[in-house]
Amino acid sequence: MEVARLVEQFLRFMALEKGRSVNTIAAYRRDLERWSARLGSRSIGDVTSSEVSDHLAKLRAEGLGSSSITRALSTIRSFHRYLVAESITVNDPTGSVLSPNRTLRLPKALTIDDVALLIESTPTDTPVGLRDRALLELLYATGARVSEATVLSVDDVRPDGMRDVITLTGKGNKQRVVPLGTFARDAIEAYLVRGRPALSAKGDGSPHLFLGARGKPLSRQNAFLILRAAAERAGITAVISPHTLRHSCATHLLRGGADIRVVQELLGHSSVATTQIYTLVTKDALT
Template identity: 35%
Template sequence: MNWDNIRKDFKRFLSFERNLSNNSIVAYINDVEKIRVYCEDNAILLEKFTTKDFQNFLVWINGFNISPYSQARIISGLKSFFNFLQLEYNFEDNPAALIETPRLNRKIPDVLDIAEIDQLIAAIDLSQSEGMRNKAMLEVLYGCGLRVSELINLRISNLHLEVEFIKIEGKGNKERLIPIGQQAIKYLKIYLEEVRPKLSIKSGNEDFVFLNRRGAQLTRVMVFIIIKDLATKIGLKKKISPHTFRHSFASHLVEGGADLRAVQDMLGHESITTTEIYTHIDKDYLQSIITQYHPRS
């Protein structure tokens, strides 16, 4: 079989049938490349690939010191690949069907407390031209719990500030509506009305909310740098990233008593088990629940 054709067909399938993001598609195609190398090195025809071959393949990739998390993702990606081959190439069996994905201990993410978030935002130099943009950006990041990709792709046409909602395009181009608070609205309006109009906006970037000083869409890397610089400025010892603001958003909502299903919807999680991790973050909060509600406390 022609591997190039298979890769192209699988890529189209992931894009149009599964509606996956570009980053996810790249990861899936990289997984297919691993199985291709293994097949060619061991003279195995793809259409003859068996469950035993798949087990040997897992032993092979384990020799590259790939983490359990990466191995689990590879298994999941290749299960989808062989499902695709059954659908589109009439393969009789899925050799990955009986392979179990390793159980992983879920890592509890680092979060910032409210005082630390206030410190970071207060450290922004508003005398600089990009200061108000950064303030609005971090207020939206924390106030809405966005992924960094959702933040940099936020569009003016998707802001519905009069009803206090914004529309987000999340993973797999799935849209969701998220409430936006008064604090974020306040600084977003200042940025949009007083700062952004002064930029010379490059063609094709007119609808993006957050722009760099050259009038082009802000990048993920730039958001990381802005946050890292602020953390250094206030002497914060925690290792943080834009995603830390998302974790903090969710954690603070759950600690405040928010319904887990509502938090799931706002974060755009497909499974509530992903959201449940935020119930395990604050030990003091959990202790207070035991003290307050358990009859033996």
Template identity: 40%
Template sequence: MQWETAIKDYLNYLKLERGLAENTLSNYRRDVHKLAQFLRIEKDESEARKSYLAGPLQIDRIQIEAFNHSLAETLHPRSQARILSALRGFFDYLLFEGYRQDNPMELIASPKIGRKLPDTLSVAEIDQLLRAIDRSTPEGERNRAMLETLYGCGLRVSELLELRLSDLYFDEGFLKVTGKGNKQRFVPVGSHNQQCIELYRREVRPHFKPVKAFSDHLFLNRRGKSLSRAMVFEVVKRLREKAGIRKKVSPHTFRHSFATHLLENGADIRAIQQMLGHESITTTEIYMHVDRSHLSDILQRFHPRKGFDS
């Protein structure tokens, strides 16, 4: 089995069995290709060259260690860890399908990277960004509705772009969101957020003249088609510059800010987990480390020994 065949089969498995999105599949493809590319260009190393020509069924731990060493010399530990994780999954698949008898990644240690705290905006900075939108244009009203939804519902940018008109359940106060692995969840949407979306849907969206294939998509570009991720990133970048905010801001920053602000105001972390669509509570717990300033206040307010004087 050659590399291209093995990678293609693996990606089909991820798509059909795990329902991964195209962007995620592209990342897996790129990461596994890095190993194949490493073996292919090592022309002076006859053993590595043989391993490439033999395909992924013959590669062993020695070649993996050499590849890992090259990653450590050129990449940030977080990027290195991501590639090693992708390769573990790839070789686990070959093992599961009976193509290999072992996983050569088994004894390969990933670098210690710790947890990266997410970038967040304050409530004042969120307002500052939203005020920077020029609402005199159709694009401005659309952008306002998009950013209010990113922050108001804590959506990923891919989830925002996949929203359909048929996903709006405003009478019940929810949006139906399609997340990672095509898993659907219902996310509450506040009255202010609903008003922004309704204004865009009724007064602005018809001016974009939806193409038939995108007639149910909520957010459209000027050609009546679905917006791209790059376009949303560009919108946020321009607004950050216009608002004079020096922090690094991306569409995902609104999601982080959503979770952080809810937690700071006393929301239950498991409720936040459900709204964000995290499978594991440990993923949501990272927000516990963002701002601890309110914790002493919670202790003073709720501990049975508050004000106890010996």
């Protein structure tokens, strides 16, 4: 059955069976006409959660506010749940899609200036300092999770000379290739040449890229302590979390005009719905 006909069927149900007001039905119609236009001739049973998330992201790009997008998602969700209840389809693609209101749960991104302060406050006159600078540069440049950065090996970044990209292993052992950028690349190279050998000499020859003061692999907990110590040195009062630089990377890229799909791939999100959260951060988040 055509999507347009299903929309009319749903609207009649909401008006006659649920007693929704004329204004509410009109709002439903606007939301579903946009949704129907996005789907075109697609079969309603083939719609995916990623398509719903893409639609919401496009609404944001078109200038709709968070409340309007939240309402649109609610309408689309009600529509698809109705179709499932009526046995028209078994597929509800809206179940895993996040509401814009979920953005409030994200740790706040740092400003670009604060990220610079955070990194530059880390001295590079010791092996540990070189390590810390390399770690911070990598986290911000790649959007890597702390857990992904701490399991990197030397061969992951320099199998036969420094590379401009590295391979990260994320959730579910899924791998993705991400660009390093000049600052991160140079910081890692400096650490490998002037810092890591001294740390490695104290341990048992671990292949891990980031080593602790005793030459053992750097733990996630210690990586977070490095981040927090850098924030204290820089005088940053914002709340710091293990994902602070990851959130900052994503937010700055999107505010700079990066395509949401590119950022999704960079962060290793399985669904664009997760990346979509960053497009809904309030305008004063970075001020």
